Amino acid sequence: MWALGDYPTLAAEIIPDLGRTLVEATGVKPGDRVLDIAAGAGNAAIAAALAGAKVVASDLTPELLEAGREDAARRGADLEWREADAEALPFADAEFDAVLSCVGIMFAPHHRPAADELLRVCRPGGAIGLLNWTPEGFIGRMFAVMRPYAPPPPPGAQPPPLWGDPEHVRSLLGDKVTDITIDRRTVRVDAFDGPEDFREYFKTRYGPTIAVYQHIADDPDKVVALDQALADLARDHDHGTSTLAMNWEYLLVTTHRRP
Template sequence: MTEASEAIRADQALKARHRAMWALGDYPLVATDVIPDLGPELIRATGVQPGWRVLDVAAGSGNAAVPAALAGADVVAVDLTPELLEAGRRLASERGVRLDWREGDAEALPFADAAFDAVVSCVGVMFAPHHQQAADELVRVCRPGGSIGLVNWTPEGFVGQMFAAMRPYAPPPPPGAQPPPLWGDEEHVRSLLGDRVSAFDAQRRGLRVDRFARAEEFREFFKSCYGPTLAVYRAIADDPDKVAALDAALTDLAARHLADGTMEWEYLLVKAERNTG
């Protein structure tokens, strides 16, 4: 087997693990019950207009895609995980909008160059393991003068801290894979998009989360619904001491951020235009 074919097989295996991870639990419930405001905020900030052709990358169950369709755009939602796409179809039907749901990899989007007026991703593309490949694809499929809009969890915010708390218990990442919360660092995103974009604007904002009355409620919800958390717990299921330690770490994290039944989860909102030159 050649080195190139080995790399292809390794990447296919990695993407299969990612697909399986996001099929665990109930991410659509996370999107609708915990972070429903993120998608509409992204669509407003990106300035999506009726008639625009919009691509939502790593769309999940459509947290940004459905609001874009409700705004009158012609929307394509692409994601690696068929189960999330099926949930998105149901949600779109309930909301009375139609859009195109496609299975696809954020690092190898199945679309032509410059095919979309706006390319967005709401806490989605940040989980693609190879950041530069994913960023290159975001730019490639956006037309010159088109808009790129991203919402990503910051490393310093609550979700970034949650991933840091889980890291000691998770299997080591494969070679070349980068931590998702890096997409919440302004300079990292600037370097990924580079001089191919202009009017780059990045703002740190806070999402008010009032879904959890107690820290333990947060922990149990994410243990049962959030794929990355579920995957870590599965990896340590045979070690009760590690399970107890991770339980304590997540409970402590939530308790430090929870006040009167609310939390604030920091995210980075990025807006940019693809250069016309």
């Protein structure tokens, strides 16, 4: 799904600063061994490498890793890129000083094994940083709008925006972490001329949206209904004047693996 469209361009154009926000909040410092889980094209991984960390960017989608390699080379960032499943990471126990994920691990379908793997590869006392869209925020609501039109999820899969629910994250991390901090924040998105411009952009670049439209391609009535629903969603979140301006809410979680 994530090879559909052009997620690297979307991330660079729409949410370029979220990776750096996560790296700074987590306290990544030069020399740290850092893992970015479900890194995509490296929004957080490249920021961590530029901060002087020794970084591994892992993702299940080879096309995103290749885009990340090219972007890292252009920006002078040196890091390792590894194809890996967030639910079965190919790394040793306690291998990393810091483990991050920026709107990435939330899309692993089974939350418990993904969380267990995140905790396993972080050393005792190591830092953990997560940045995920909330259920109540714009992207969470967008997934709710698309759900009736989407193909059935894998067996046992949980909705991605649950990773943006504080109680869900606390339950996943449990007593294996200490001094957890949870903060709701927003990112200003003003790259679109209007609601329809937003919809068409996501229809051609965002893998989950493309997959939903492919699923209903043979039902013109559903396509029209989803077109309207997505435009209405953007319109409901518009705080701009002459152009569309939205505040997308995310949950920023920082904590440490319990020693």
